[in-house]
Amino acid sequence: MNSLRKKYKFEIxxxxxxxxxxxxxxxxxxxxxxxxxxxxxxxxxxxxxxNEKGLSWVLLRLAxxxxxxPFQYETIEIETWIESVNRVSTSRNFCIRNxxxxxxxxxxxxxxxxxxxxxxxxxxxxLDNIRAFESQQTVPIEKPKKLxxxxxxxxxxxxxxxxxxxxxxxxxxxxxxxxxxxxxxxxHYETKKIKRADFNFMSEILFGDEVTIHFLNGVDNTYQFxxxxxxxxxxxxxxxxxxxxxxxxxxx
Amino acid sequence: MNSLRKKYKFEIxxxxxxxxxxxxxxxxxxxxxxxxxxxxxxxxxxxxxxNEKGLSWVLLRLAxxxxxxPFQYETIEIETWIESVNRVSTSRNFCIRNxxxxxxxxxxxxxxxxxxxxxxxxxxxxLDNIRAFESQQTVPIEKPKKLxxxxxxxxxxxxxxxxxxxxxxxxxxxxxxxxxxxxxxxxHYETKKIKRADFNFMSEILFGDEVTIHFLNGVDNTYQFxxxxxxxxxxxxxxxxxxxxxxxxxxx
Numbered sequence: 407m408n409s410l411r412k413k414y415k416f417e418i419x420x421x422x423x424x425x426x427x428x429x430x431x432x433x434x435x436x437x438x439x440x441x442x443x444x445x446x447x448x449x450x451x452x453x454x455x456x457n458e459k460g461l462s463w464v465l466l467r468l469a470x471x472x473x474x475x476p477f478q479y480e481t482i483e484i485e486t487w488i489e490s491v492n493r494v495s496t497s498r499n500f501c502i503r504n505x506x507x508x509x510x511x512x513x514x515x516x517x518x519x520x521x522x523x524x525x526x527x528x529x530x531x532x533l534d535n536i537r538a539f540e541s542q543q544t545v546p547i548e549k550p551k552k553l554x555x556x557x558x559x560x561x562x563x564x565x566x567x568x569x570x571x572x573x574x575x576x577x578x579x580x581x582x583x584x585x586x587x588x589x590x591x592x593x594h595y596e597t598k599k600i601k602r603a604d605f606n607f608m609s610e611i612l613f614g615d616e617v618t619i620h621f622l623n624g625v626d627n628t629y630q631f632x633x634x635x636x637x638x639x640x641x642x643x644x645x646x647x648x649x650x651x652x653x654x655x656x657x658x
Numbered sequence: 659m660n661s662l663r664k665k666y667k668f669e670i671x672x673x674x675x676x677x678x679x680x681x682x683x684x685x686x687x688x689x690x691x692x693x694x695x696x697x698x699x700x701x702x703x704x705x706x707x708x709n710e711k712g713l714s715w716v717l718l719r720l721a722x723x724x725x726x727x728p729f730q731y732e733t734i735e736i737e738t739w740i741e742s743v744n745r746v747s748t749s750r751n752f753c754i755r756n757x758x759x760x761x762x763x764x765x766x767x768x769x770x771x772x773x774x775x776x777x778x779x780x781x782x783x784x785l786d787n788i789r790a791f792e793s794q795q796t797v798p799i800e801k802p803k804k805l806x807x808x809x810x811x812x813x814x815x816x817x818x819x820x821x822x823x824x825x826x827x828x829x830x831x832x833x834x835x836x837x838x839x840x841x842x843x844x845x846h847y848e849t850k851k852i853k854r855a856d857f858n859f860m861s862e863i864l865f866g867d868e869v870t871i872h873f874l875n876g877v878d879n880t881y882q883f884x885x886x887x888x889x890x891x892x893x894x895x896x897x898x899x900x901x902x903x904x905x906x907x908x909x910x
Contacts, residue, residue: 595820
């Protein structure tokens, strides 16, 4: 049973933290994706192996719940495993622990395998041994939500540039999370903390595309986002914050 | 003599590479600054030690020459040492080697120490033991150039956001280099490689500042930049590229 779950350690490096010395949501997600990459590689169906066959993994949905984002130089451990596999997608879970071994967060994600040329989803059952890693083990957080269009106001607009583009020649996942995180002020991050984030990745953005970001400030510290490229929806996101602590309030 | 020079190894991680699988100039600079940080820490005058006294290091100028930017998963070794120290600034050099131990680049930098509140330069001779590390050992590249205003055309404009701001609550050095690197197309990076980069850091940019980037396409693959915030010069840069190789030309 245990061989289906693997743990990887990371030190939170200075270039991944925000002005509060805490890892950004984008960089935390990057560690989750790095963990997924390491584990898939070890299991025999990593990106390098898939690329040899002209295939790639594509992240469809992601949900993260975090108690407190870890600080610079902290060591965290991310445990990962595959929950389920069907022909069109697979779900991979994560458990994040601090350096005392206490659980500080969970994440859950859905992935498809696409053909690099046609960009269409391929049958996961054609992958040699992936079903041997199906654990049916869940995480105690809600599955990644299917998000609706938020009809929010346009809050940002720009063209994609060199630094947004990764080896797959499209906008890297981290950038979407960075763009969404950039819709808040420093004061917001001083008084509130991220509790849960949901992302739906719907279509890829290429170099030079015109991006607009739409934002809806909802009730109960819930914020919704929709990222468009050339008028088409690329990503939807929902972030739930909570007040940092009662003590912090008393200090105000 | 050798104790004045220290070497640090880094693996080029996937999140630091561009669409060509090569480390970006911004991330390479970040490794140089990380190296400087490790070495200053070991020598007893690192950022943490300075912060305890309400002081910080500030990068004034930087020059990098690189033969070829290393690829994802390559291991590189960065050697660093202090060349000289005077009351207002100190120069730190770097030698970059590939995993076969061959030199692939050099960098040289000037730093001042400032008071965190007044933001004014402090006398470096008040630092306990920094002069013991003065090696007078140079690197075989030109010192960082003092750059003039480029009077170029405005190529970008935006407000600084959450992801641009670091623990010092100003725009992080890496961002300037990213902004400058973003002025080129993917085709540019496919056909040309960076040979030398010079940066002058002149004033800090804060959250919400209006940034404009000015660009001058000069002769001989030389490009000049000036970054303004709220109308004031913050950074000047000069990048020199060269054609990738004669073979690549023949393929065109």
